[in-house]
Amino acid sequence: MHHPSSTPDDDSGVLFGLDALGPGPADADQRPSFRPSFRDSAAARRLLPVREILAEPAAAASPRGRQVIARFPEARVTTVESHWRIPGLHGNEGNVDRWVRIKGETLVLGEKKTLATRPNGRSADWIAPGTSNGCAMACAYCYVPRRKGYANPVTVFTNIDRIVAHLARHVARQGPKTEPNQCDPESWVYDIGENGDCSVDALICDNTADLVHAFRQWPTAKASFATKFVNPDLLALDPRGRTRIRFSVMPPDDSRLLDVRTSPVAERIGAAADFLDAGYEVHFNLSPVVVRPGWKDAWTALLSHLDDVLPTRVKRQAAAEVIMLTHNRELHEVNLGWHPRAEDVLWRPELQQAKRSESGALNVRYRNGVKREAVETLRTLIDRHAPWLRVRYAF
Numbered sequence: 001m002h003h004p005s006s007t008p009d010d011d012s013g014v015l016f017g018l019d020a021l022g023p024g025p026a027d028a029d030q031r032p033s034f035r036p037s038f039r040d041s042a043a044a045r046r047l048l049p050v051r052e053i054l055a056e057p058a059a060a061a062s063p064r065g066r067q068v069i070a071r072f073p074e075a076r077v078t079t080v081e082s083h084w085r086i087p088g089l090h091g092n093e094g095n096v097d098r099w100v101r102i103k104g105e106t107l108v109l110g111e112k113k114t115l116a117t118r119p120n121g122r123s124a125d126w127i128a129p130g131t132s133n134g135c136a137m138a139c140a141y142c143y144v145p146r147r148k149g150y151a152n153p154v155t156v157f158t159n160i161d162r163i164v165a166h167l168a169r170h171v172a173r174q175g176p177k178t179e180p181n182q183c184d185p186e187s188w189v190y191d192i193g194e195n196g197d198c199s200v201d202a203l204i205c206d207n208t209a210d211l212v213h214a215f216r217q218w219p220t221a222k223a224s225f226a227t228k229f230v231n232p233d234l235l236a237l238d239p240r241g242r243t244r245i246r247f248s249v250m251p252p253d254d255s256r257l258l259d260v261r262t263s264p265v266a267e268r269i270g271a272a273a274d275f276l277d278a279g280y281e282v283h284f285n286l287s288p289v290v291v292r293p294g295w296k297d298a299w300t301a302l303l304s305h306l307d308d309v310l311p312t313r314v315k316r317q318a319a320a321e322v323i324m325l326t327h328n329r330e331l332h333e334v335n336l337g338w339h340p341r342a343e344d345v346l347w348r349p350e351l352q353q354a355k356r357s358e359s360g361a362l363n364v365r366y367r368n369g370v371k372r373e374a375v376e377t378l379r380t381l382i383d384r385h386a387p388w389l390r391v392r393y394a395f
């Protein structure tokens with residue numbers, strides 16, 4: 001999972017055993033001309049067969065908004081007052097069955113009003129203001145959409161120029177990084193994809209391209225985003241080493257069950273060398289780690305696969321984040337409506353503890369002992385099967 005700062009671990013709240021709670025409430029413009037854009041391909045259209053665009057008026061009138069609307073000429077454009085709380089779209093009521101369909105067929109255009117860069121320190125030094133919110137994929141464990149309700153398609157923020165200008169000022173204020181840390185020895189790392197997947201956003205518009213291009217002018221900073229989607233259009237963006245792409249990987253059996261609509265894991269791994277050769281730094285997110293019967297063997301096979309297929313040049317610069325599964329009672333209830341089999345592995349009260357967040361949500365993670373042992377196990381497996389893979393952090 002890619003969204004480093006919004007994990008339930010960040011919410012302050014009281015820890016207690018999950019089973020003590022009783023039953024919950026139902027509760028690129030520089031593309032070489034010989035390569036046609038992937039985003040115009042049938043495969044891209046299958047992921048995003050957009051039929052409806054809900055747009056704030058200013059967002060629709062902006063250059064980026066007009067670009068998006070022009071890309072989907074068949075889509076009906078409807079004006080909305082705010083990209084927040086769109087009746088009939090956000091929230092889960094009545095939408096469970098349509099959830100996955102909405103994610104591909106609907107887009108929202110809005111303007112990001114408050115621009116703030118927040119410190120992180122784990123996945124990245126900083127979390128940049130996202131240029132989107134929501135995702136066309138539908139991973140069963142994803143907590144990105146929880147603030148808008150889980151039936152949440154991509155909202156594209158059209159004021160990309162303001163976002164880039166905000167980042168330019170922030171980067172300038174930091175000056176050079178003088179102390180190396182695990183985020184990066186030399187550069188300030190900015191996560192640009194906290195609330196979505198930048199590879200999918202690049203199917204919709206040039207926000208991702210604009211950020212990649214901005215970061216290559218800033219020698220003290222580096223962009224970083226995690227992804228579960230292989231978008232070959234990104235290969236043409238010429239990031240010059242200033243963008244780190246983190247391919248999320250998990251055992252293919254888990255992925256087939258949980259990562260709905262994403263690129264297959266083997267394809268993500270298979271793309272690593274191409275992205276390195278195109279100028280990206282390529283890391284891996286081992287996430288989420290789902291403890292289930294057979295998980296150790298499955299991760300052993302995955303690590304051996306990485307060791308077998310990745311060329312030395314990828315291994316030499318690779319690093320990994322290890323992130324244990326977190327979950328959420330409300331998401332659990334929603335998933336029971338559309339993908340109950342996923343909950344067999346995601347919702348494991350005997351292994352998990354819950355924490356009430358400030359907003360009242362009930363977030364769930366592995367009990368301390370379970371988590372500690374699992375992280376240790378995974379570190380041992382990495383040492384044995386993929387010793388070249390430096391673990392940047394594990395939690």
Ligand code: SF4
Pocket residue numbers: 001002134135136137138139141142143144195196197227228262
């Ligand atoms: S790919 Fe999309 S649905 Fe999956 S975890 Fe990331 S943001 Fe969520």
